[in-house]
Amino acid sequence: MTKNPPLMETQALCKSYWNEDLETPVLFDINLKIEKGEFVSIMGPSGSGKSTLMHILGFLDDFSSGTYLFQGKPVLKMDDDTLARIRATRVSFVFQAFNLLPRTTVLQNVMLPLLYHPTIATSEREQRALQAVETVGLTDRKDYLSNQLSGGQKQRVAIARALVTEPEVIFADEPTGNLDSKSGAQVMKALQDLHESGHTIILVTHEQATAEHAERIIRLRDGRIQSDDKDFKRRNVKASDILHI
Amino acid sequence: MRITDTFASAFRAVNSNKSRSLLTMLGIIIGVGSVVLMTGIGKSMEGLILSQISILGPRAMVIFPGSGPESGPSGVQAGFDSLTFDDFEALHRLRTIDTLAGSIQLPGRVSFGREEFEGAAFGTMPEYFHIQNVNIDRGRFIDQSDQEAGRFVALIGPDVARELFLDQDPLGQRIHLADRAFTVIGVFEPVGTVFFSNFDENIFVPLSTARSITGKNYLDIINMNSVVDPALAIADIESFLRQRHAITDPENDDFTVRSSGQAEEILGTVSLSLTLFITTIASISLVVGGIGIMNIMLVAVTERTREIGLRKAIGARRRDILIQFLIEAVVLTLIGGLIGLALGIGLAFITAMIVQQFLDTYQFGVSALAIVVALLMAAGTGLLFGIYPAKRAAALSPMEALRYE
Numbered sequence: 001m002t003k004n005p006p007l008m009e010t011q012a013l014c015k016s017y018w019n020e021d022l023e024t025p026v027l028f029d030i031n032l033k034i035e036k037g038e039f040v041s042i043m044g045p046s047g048s049g050k051s052t053l054m055h056i057l058g059f060l061d062d063f064s065s066g067t068y069l070f071q072g073k074p075v076l077k078m079d080d081d082t083l084a085r086i087r088a089t090r091v092s093f094v095f096q097a098f099n100l101l102p103r104t105t106v107l108q109n110v111m112l113p114l115l116y117h118p119t120i121a122t123s124e125r126e127q128r129a130l131q132a133v134e135t136v137g138l139t140d141r142k143d144y145l146s147n148q149l150s151g152g153q154k155q156r157v158a159i160a161r162a163l164v165t166e167p168e169v170i171f172a173d174e175p176t177g178n179l180d181s182k183s184g185a186q187v188m189k190a191l192q193d194l195h196e197s198g199h200t201i202i203l204v205t206h207e208q209a210t211a212e213h214a215e216r217i218i219r220l221r222d223g224r225i226q227s228d229d230k231d232f233k234r235r236n237v238k239a240s241d242i243l244h245i
Numbered sequence: 246m247r248i249t250d251t252f253a254s255a256f257r258a259v260n261s262n263k264s265r266s267l268l269t270m271l272g273i274i275i276g277v278g279s280v281v282l283m284t285g286i287g288k289s290m291e292g293l294i295l296s297q298i299s300i301l302g303p304r305a306m307v308i309f310p311g312s313g314p315e316s317g318p319s320g321v322q323a324g325f326d327s328l329t330f331d332d333f334e335a336l337h338r339l340r341t342i343d344t345l346a347g348s349i350q351l352p353g354r355v356s357f358g359r360e361e362f363e364g365a366a367f368g369t370m371p372e373y374f375h376i377q378n379v380n381i382d383r384g385r386f387i388d389q390s391d392q393e394a395g396r397f398v399a400l401i402g403p404d405v406a407r408e409l410f411l412d413q414d415p416l417g418q419r420i421h422l423a424d425r426a427f428t429v430i431g432v433f434e435p436v437g438t439v440f441f442s443n444f445d446e447n448i449f450v451p452l453s454t455a456r457s458i459t460g461k462n463y464l465d466i467i468n469m470n471s472v473v474d475p476a477l478a479i480a481d482i483e484s485f486l487r488q489r490h491a492i493t494d495p496e497n498d499d500f501t502v503r504s505s506g507q508a509e510e511i512l513g514t515v516s517l518s519l520t521l522f523i524t525t526i527a528s529i530s531l532v533v534g535g536i537g538i539m540n541i542m543l544v545a546v547t548e549r550t551r552e553i554g555l556r557k558a559i560g561a562r563r564r565d566i567l568i569q570f571l572i573e574a575v576v577l578t579l580i581g582g583l584i585g586l587a588l589g590i591g592l593a594f595i596t597a598m599i600v601q602q603f604l605d606t607y608q609f610g611v612s613a614l615a616i617v618v619a620l621l622m623a624a625g626t627g628l629l630f631g632i633y634p635a636k637r638a639a640a641l642s643p644m645e646a647l648r649y650e
Contacts, residue, residue, distance in 0.1 A: 060558055061644040081562055087643070088560020099555045099647065102548075103261040115250045116560035122247070161559070 005072030006033040013066035039195040041211035044220035058171040088116045092162035096174035098154040100146040107142045110160045132160040152183025169200040189237040255572035268541045273581030273623040276534020280527040281589025284615035287523035291516040301505040308467040312498040326463040327499035341478040346373035347464040349455045357409040364446040368455020384431030395453040399427040402445040437606045475504035535626040542630035553638040554646025566639040574631030578624040
């Protein structure tokens with residue numbers, strides 16, 4: 001019996017952006033392993049490459065050199081359709097800028113990933129979307145247009161959209177960055193709950209306090225891993241932090 | 246992604262971005278609408294011009310005195326006495342023409358009681374009505390016995406009847422023309438405008454009567470039909486009359502022969518330039534509409550590129566994106582094209598209604614070719630500028646598309 005490969009593994013991963021002939025290196029020699037069910041924070045100051053690393057791990061961006069294995073399979077060899085299928089079924093995202101479809105209802109936004117899901121039946125879509133909306137506590141707003149919501153509500157819609165396909169990994173890129181502290185606490189609570197129910201969560205943030213909601217903190221500085229730490233006092237969102245409106 | 250989902254997504258996108266959809270459609274509506282309207286008007290104008298001669302039939306011919314480019318077929322040349330009654334009789338010998346009718350012009354002022362009307366009056370022969378395809382509405386034509394007896398009878402046009410008699414029956418009434426009294430024996434059916442003059446304002450009396458009033462021993466116009474190729478008949482008449490008038494140099498001709506075929510050619514050239522002019526304007530409006538479509542599509546690219554990035558981030562394949570945008574563009578151009586088509590046809594119809602108040606031979610018309618070309622152009626522009634940016638955006642990695650500014 002061979003041991004199961006890690007969920008995500010990178011070896012000597014590098015990434016540069018090219019602007020015409022000018023190379024801007026962002027990530028150097030990233031080696032890391034993330035196991036199924038972990039809650040990992042990727043932390044670092046602005047420009048450290050933390051978002052880029054998350055986008056590569058989440059199949060949103062390509063890398064320049066090195067190896068990235070997802071469930072033991074090399075990502076470099078995957079074609080467009082395979083990548084699309086992984087994005088549709090295995091991973092999902094919560095963005096700092098929410099990226100909801102404007103002038104579209106909450107429910108429609110949450111249902112959007114199901115349109116591209118290869119196996120979830122059409123008849124199940126609405127039920128699943130309603131359940132996801134309920135999980136983030138927005139059932140009473142399900143028919144609102146996305147542009148009628150507050151920032152915190154938008155981010156909860158984005159979380160509902162991220163969990164509606166029940167992916168293995170949820171990536172969250174500064175999910176509390178545009179929110180006040182109360183809305184931020186609600187979002188972190190939602191992420192911790194998802195982790196409790198078995199999801200792998202990868203959180204990108206520049207705030208120590210937000211990062212400490214995870215079990216493991218990877219610190220990046222100038223495109224390199226500075227530390228990989230599990231030894232800290234973990235924060236839990238308290239009920240008193242979240243007063244539902 | 247299932248095809249029904251793709252359709253649903255496309256319709257939802259069209260619906261949730263109403264202003265963008267409307268602006269895109271507006272470009273198409275204006276482009277298609279103006280092309281359809283203008284080519285429709287052009288076609289009606291062309292029809293109007295050609296209807297001026299079509300009533301005559303291709304074999305109709307005319308000889309009038311005088312020559313030179315200024316002697317158009319509509320202007321009967323008063324004061325020219327070169328076409329004599331002897332010429333007219335002699336022309337009957339030509340085998341290239343038949344059904345001859347000579348006419349003399351009379352002063353056009355006509356009155357009944359205190360009603361007066363300024364029309365156009367001619368003394369003519371029964372054959373004339375045959376050549377001009379005139380039909381009788383009430384009463385009868387001027388016939389051979391009127392002609393032989395030199396009776397003071399008149400056949401009047403429907404416009405004359407309406408102006409002089411209003412609701413009364415004109416038949417048997419006595420009207421005054423050239424200081425003489427004539428009995429109305431008939432009213433002919435409306436003909437409309439022929440060579441841009443209103444035929445329905447005409448009054449006809451027997452040629453012999455007109456001759457005795459005016460004392461003219463020459464004719465102002467001779468109408469006839471050719472029995473051979475009109476060009477051949479023209480040549481035949483010209484050489485015959487030159488011989489009779491002892492003319493050696495055609496420059497000195499004291500008569501002019503025209504056929505309706507010739508006139509048709511001239512008017513055909515006029516209407517061709519008209520069509521070219523209209524087509525030019527229509528092309529310009531199509532380009533303007535196209536630029537409108539292009540602008541709004543390109544302006545929407547930033548927002549749409551992010552949307553494409555998002556859709557890719559949650560699992561859309563490249564072809565899912567392309568099909569969605571293709572359907573969106575098809576839906577927009579189709580709806581816009583149909584609205585533009587309806588609008589163009591509607592406006593052309595209204596224009597026809599209005600113009601008919603002044604020119605009753607103006608007919609509503611649309612150009613099928615223009616409709617097809619306009620729809621294809623508008624749809625082409627819509628598809629090109631709807632799909633091309635989407636195709637480029639779909640080829641980006643999701644993050645590149647999401648970051649697009």
